[in-house]
Amino acid sequence: MLAFANAKINIGLNVTEKLPDGYHNIQTVFYPIELHDVVELTDATTTTCVVSGIDNLGNPEENICYKAFRLLQREYNFPEQQITLLKQIPVGAGLGGGSSDAAQLIKIINKKFNLGLTVPEMEQYASALGADCAFFIENKPVYAVGRGDQFQPVGLDLSAYNIVLVKPDIHVSTAEAYAGMQPLPHEEHLPALVQQPVETWKDQVKNDFERMVFEKYPAIADVKQKLYAAGALYAAMSGSGSSVYGIFNGPVALPELEQHNKVYYNL
Numbered sequence: 216m217l218a219f220a221n222a223k224i225n226i227g228l229n230v231t232e233k234l235p236d237g238y239h240n241i242q243t244v245f246y247p248i249e250l251h252d253v254v255e256l257t258d259a260t261t262t263t264c265v266v267s268g269i270d271n272l273g274n275p276e277e278n279i280c281y282k283a284f285r286l287l288q289r290e291y292n293f294p295e296q297q298i299t300l301l302k303q304i305p306v307g308a309g310l311g312g313g314s315s316d317a318a319q320l321i322k323i324i325n326k327k328f329n330l331g332l333t334v335p336e337m338e339q340y341a342s343a344l345g346a347d348c349a350f351f352i353e354n355k356p357v358y359a360v361g362r363g364d365q366f367q368p369v370g371l372d373l374s375a376y377n378i379v380l381v382k383p384d385i386h387v388s389t390a391e392a393y394a395g396m397q398p399l400p401h402e403e404h405l406p407a408l409v410q411q412p413v414e415t416w417k418d419q420v421k422n423d424f425e426r427m428v429f430e431k432y433p434a435i436a437d438v439k440q441k442l443y444a445a446g447a448l449y450a451a452m453s454g455s456g457s458s459v460y461g462i463f464n465g466p467v468a469l470p471e472l473e474q475h476n477k478v479y480y481n482l
């Protein structure tokens with residue numbers, strides 16, 4: 216059984232509070248984009264996680280898919296399987312690729328072994344694996360609060376636009392990014408702001424990680440500035456970085472950015 220696991224971008228991201236366990240409350244809009252990994256589950260005598268594509272993911276048993284498999288197997292006792300993962304979503308990029316893989320795997324396991332899990336039940340298992348993993352179970356644009364695992368639907372459709380994603384050759388660790396943040400309370404403005412036309416977002420819809428990450432990696436700030444120079448209606452870093460997206464009204468070519476970064480068009 217096989218599934219496509221898509222990436223997400225964050226539209227606005229406020230880090231509002233540090234919690235006693237070290238996690239943070241946030242406010243963000245998660246928006247799915249058309250950049251995919253492929254996750255497959257096949258019958259096997261021992262459970263392994265075979266990764267191709269981006270192949271420096273380290274120990275297969277540390278893969279979030281392997282962890283998702285064991286988490287559910289402990290509860291539902293289904294047979295061993297091979298997990299095959301074609302990795303195309305950049306890692307350490309703020310695109311939630313690992314979380315998306317794990318969410319798809321939970322959904323495949325639910326189907327293949329007829330576990331009858333409901334969406335909230337699958338979201339609960341997903342949350343145990345990663346804060347933004349639960350979003351990928353339903354995978355619809357949402358306003359997320361709490362640790363990024365409590366959702367309200369948000370009517371946002373960017374399909375008429377050209378979303379361009381730029382991934383610099385820089386890996387930003389999510390844990391390190393949060394560790395360097397100074398949380399600040401914010402009003403709950405984001406759901407209303409994203410209902411306004413995209414061209415009004417520029418000075419309103421902000422990612423709190425940008426200041427710190429841009430200071431450490433000026434090359435990432437430079438990508439954002441170049442996206443605006445190329446005519447983006449809105450540009451921002453996704454999550455804790457390092458990728459930056461631009462929302463354009465029509466076709467665009469970015470040969471200069473392609474020299475030092477991976478650039479994905481029409482997502």
Ligand SMILES: C[C@@](CO)(OP(=O)(O)O)[C@H](O)COP(=O)(O)OP(=O)(O)OC[C@H]1O[C@@H](n2ccc(N)nc2=O)[C@H](O)[C@@H]1O
Nearest residue numbers: 237238239309310311345346347362363389390393454455
């Ligand atoms: C920043 C965001 C924004 O969408 O995305 P990415 O940039 O990773 O894609 C998310 O909050 C990332 O969520 P996720 O990547 O699932 O985080 P986890 O694996 O659960 O946690 C990694 C580490 O980040 C920190 N963390 C994560 C989420 C959160 N709300 N508060 C935190 O402080 C914790 O230190 C944790 O040890």
Ligand SMILES: Nc1ncnc2c1ncn2[C@@H]1O[C@H](COP(=O)(O)OP(=O)(O)O)[C@@H](O)[C@H]1O
Nearest residue numbers: 278279306307308309310311312313316388389
């Ligand atoms: N299936 C997977 N896909 C991507 N990364 C994974 C996966 N499983 C485990 N990881 C680990 O998760 C880390 C990426 O997490 P993170 O920095 O949160 O990424 P992102 O910011 O892109 O969401 C990497 O260090 C990687 O080794």
